[in-house]
Amino acid sequence: MAEILNFSETGRVTRDALSDLQTHFSADLALVETQISTHMASAAQLIPEIGAHIIGAGGKRLRPLLTLSAASLSGYRGSDHVTLAAAVEYMHTATLLHDDVVDDSDMRRGQPTARKIWGNQASVLVGDFLLGQAFRMMVAARSLEALDILSGAAAIIAEGEVMQLAALQSTHMSEDHYLRIIDAKTAALFSAAAEVGGVIAEAPEREIEALKSYGRNLGIAFQLIDDALDYGGVGQVLGKNTGEDFREGKLTLPVILAFHRSDEEDRQFWQQALQAAQSGAADEAQHDANFTQALSHMDKTSALADTIARAAHYGEKAKDSLGLFPHSQTRDLLKQLVDFCISRAY
């Protein structure tokens, strides 16, 4: 994987910390990959087929890396962290499959979604299968505490998605309300992934709290950066991975900030544009015109730059939460991972 050079906010050049983390845990990650493919086997042909499409080799494995890193920070010596890491990736993948159905998404990260290729029905069912397999893997790790944390996260993620669905029409949503949604739908799994690494290591309560806090704050930062990147980040650099949120009429922090900073006329634009996107009423030309106008509103209101500033705030909290762990390469990499996540949006 090519190394990407970035300037972190401290002015240091940071390498692609995600690649570094993947390299650092490459032996464990290889075991995670084995578990991921083993549990995809099924007499129902569609399952490995869709599985290969959505969870096959090439994923970033960010959430499993949190479990592996947390276990390492807490001095874990067993092998159950690998099983839990694979289970976490299965949970994540199940939510992706269901999200694409719920959002009617045709594209994810520039690729056609599983539901676009195989249909909604298969996406729902294979998502259910992955969730079932995730729990089987967790059970195999034999930690009731880890099971409790991850099953709790599964319910909270779904709750967050329901909250987002219910709020689809509320263009006036407050930033706080939006944060509650992403805390549930995104940060809960980051937090649980890190927490269980400490739990199976039987780390002291304060360390487990620190790992939870790192995961949660990184998760919020990650989601906000993702929100900003969908509008091309601070430089508004558009490509095949941008514009998906706007096409679906999704309320994300850049929209919420732009809306709150707008006058009555601009707010009417937002309301109409989001509604048109949600209902699929706008044709391509109208959609493109709306998107151009949305970008100009975001520029005028500094909505993207400030979304990234908000993300950086949570990123700082994530880094500080690791303060009570002694110095180690893993700790350094986890801190650099935060900077790297934020830097993606510049």
Place this chain on the structure above:
Amino acid sequence: MAEILNFSETGRVTRDALSDLQTHFSADLALVETQISTHMASAAQLIPEIGAHIIGAGGKRLRPLLTLSAASLSGYRGSDHVTLAAAVEYMHTATLLHDDVVDDSDMRRGQPTARKIWGNQASVLVGDFLLGQAFRMMVAARSLEALDILSGAAAIIAEGEVMQLAALQSTHMSEDHYLRIIDAKTAALFSAAAEVGGVIAEAPEREIEALKSYGRNLGIAFQLIDDALDYGGVGQVLGKNTGEDFREGKLTLPVILAFHRSDEEDRQFWQQALQAAQSGAADEAQHDANFTQALSHMDKTSALADTIARAAHYGEKAKDSLGLFPHSQTRDLLKQLVDFCISRAY
């Protein structure tokens, strides 16, 4: 609940054994109901709303009753059977919500489905929430073995649904292939529900095997009777709860038997009628004409009577599997439950 009198195949008049079982376990069932409503609480308003619609008071609680009965047969003295029974009902309800999305169903048992009222999106997400909560409840029961059995069932159910989806176009499906599908999508949860009752009681292996076998065979019988009832049972008595499978173009055992016993001309009718139903191509008049013709084919081929005869075969296996338990009221009720399930189709 009104008592329904039925003649079992032994010639004895059997009362509504399901009601009797509900009465026998009424104290435990009340605790199950409390757990069911407690775990539906959520900040996301839609969750308790949809929950009340689909899992609210009035359900038969057949699967939870299997857990309660199995625990009782095995002499269990604790309270975790109640928690597991509630978890089983949550799992069942989650699959109902997702099935209705997958099957595009507007009606279930004569009532509008949740997806018809609240949409596919909410049905998928609330299903996910219920599945997450089910696992939380199982964790609360603190039995890794029960967790393993139920999470395994969750994956197998989804696998069965995927198999059914993949086989939608194969009108020539063999009876054996169909049995593998319903073994996974229906019988696996019946079997797991009964098995975990024995597991938490730490019953000897042979008793646990017997409970599994009872649940599995009852599940297969139950599904086959359900299939026959959708065409009005042996008397072809139609009502607001009939015709849903045919409307969705579902391949069930009555269709498979009728198809295999047909000549070339009749087979063409089945293929065209099922395809029209699956694609939604037939208008109401055409659909009604097709349904009438389907019923006449079933009559001519004895497809319904023989579906019920097949069900009775599995029912007998279910009853015999209880032979190694000493005589008790619960054992009698479980045997009568089998007869009652079969008798519904007469």
